[in-house]
Amino acid sequence: xxxxxxxxxxxxxxxxxxxxxxxxxxxxxxxxxxxxxxxxxxxxxxxxxxxxxxxxxxxxxxxxxxxxxxxxxxxxxxxxxxxxxxxxxxxxxxxxxxxxxxxxxxxxxxxxxxxxxxxxxxxxxxxxxxxxxxxxxxxxxxxxxxxxxxxxxxxxxxxxxxxxxxxxxxxxxxxxxxxxxxxxxxxxxxxxx
Numbered sequence: 001x002x003x004x005x006x007x008x009x010x011x012x013x014x015x016x017x018x019x020x021x022x023x024x025x026x027x028x029x030x031x032x033x034x035x036x037x038x039x040x041x042x043x044x045x046x047x048x049x050x051x052x053x054x055x056x057x058x059x060x061x062x063x064x065x066x067x068x069x070x071x072x073x074x075x076x077x078x079x080x081x082x083x084x085x086x087x088x089x090x091x092x093x094x095x096x097x098x099x100x101x102x103x104x105x106x107x108x109x110x111x112x113x114x115x116x117x118x119x120x121x122x123x124x125x126x127x128x129x130x131x132x133x134x135x136x137x138x139x140x141x142x143x144x145x146x147x148x149x150x151x152x153x154x155x156x157x158x159x160x161x162x163x164x165x166x167x168x169x170x171x172x173x174x175x176x177x178x179x180x181x182x183x184x185x186x187x188x189x190x191x192x193x
Contacts, residue, residue, distance in 0.1 A: 001064045005055035009068045012047045015040050016075045023083035023143070034143055037083075041140045044076050048136070070124055073132050074102065080139040089142055090166075097170060098135075101177040109184040116188040125183075128176040134169030138162050 022037035051069060055061045081095035113122070141162030145155045 001062060003055070003060040003062060003065070004058070005051040005060050006062060006065050006068065008047050008051040008054070009065060009072055012044050012051070012072045013068065013075065015044055016072070016079050019044070019076070020079040020083055023080070024086060027083075027086050034147055038140055038143055041076070041080070041136075041143070044072075045136050045140075048073065066124075070132075073136070077132070077135055077139075084139060084142060087146075089146055094166065094170070098173060101174055105177055105180060109181060112184055112188045118187060122180055122183055122187075125176070125179065127172060127179055131169050131172035131176045134165045134172060138165030138169050141165060 019037055019040040022033040022040065026032045026034075048069070051065070055065055077098065081090070081098060084090045085092055085095050109122070139162070141158045145159035145162055147155060
């Protein structure tokens with residue numbers, strides 16, 4: 001369990017509350033720490049790539065790592081959704097759709113998998129990773145679009161690309177959820193549950 005990739009994932013998890021505190025500072029009347037929040041988010045994205053690469057290269061893939069890596073992704077997405085929604089950078093419908101998909105999967109898929117003896121998680125497939133990738137690029141861009149008091153060419157471009165990634169990421173996230181549902185149906189049907 002104490003492999004370098006797993007330690008990287010644990011460090012990434014530890015950054016979630018720090019990121020949330022930084023991004024919410026202006027909401028609670030504090031100074032804007034958006035640059036530091038962006039740094040934490042960027043390090044999270046890099047460490048997400050790094051832990052997977054090292055685990056495969058060093059053959060240190062573990063069940064713990066397979067569980068903690070997507071958990072860290074979900075927590076960063078949730079923290080970012082909470083922070084950006086509270087700061088009114090993104091509309092309320094976006095977190096409702098994204099969190100709603102995860103809740104639907106938890107309620108509809110997890111009990112079936114448990115009854116069939118498959119545990120609680122399906123293997124992550126490429127579409128789910130692509131959706132997460134898009135969302136993890138979208139949110140830093142949207143936060144970057146808030147830097148400064150007045151819009152600039154940089155903030156305008158960041159917002160355009162950020163919303164493009166939000167669109168693709170949300171669509172892929174929902175599609176991946178549908179594919180996970182189909183995958184769970186096939187697995188549990190094959191086991192007689």
